[in-house]
Amino acid sequence: MFANSFLQSQQVLDVWTKMTSEQIARMDQMADQLHKLNGQAVEKAREAIDETARLMKESISYATALSTEWRKITVDATKKAAEMVTPKA
16 A cells, blocks of 8 residues: 555656646746747837937928928018018109
């Protein structure tokens, strides 16, 4: 009877060891996948930051060009208005 219970305990220990090793291997794979996904997320965040910065620079350039054009239009309109009300000699 002692031999049988010893064999059963040994079998349980072997099964437990195998299951534990398999679980550790799965957890290791999961950690590798998470590391890869984290790297991809960081890269996407960097790309988004770069794109946002590029868009902000483009917006500033556009606003500056637009402001310059409005100033030119305003000066031209003011000159034309002044010419219309100034008596010609």
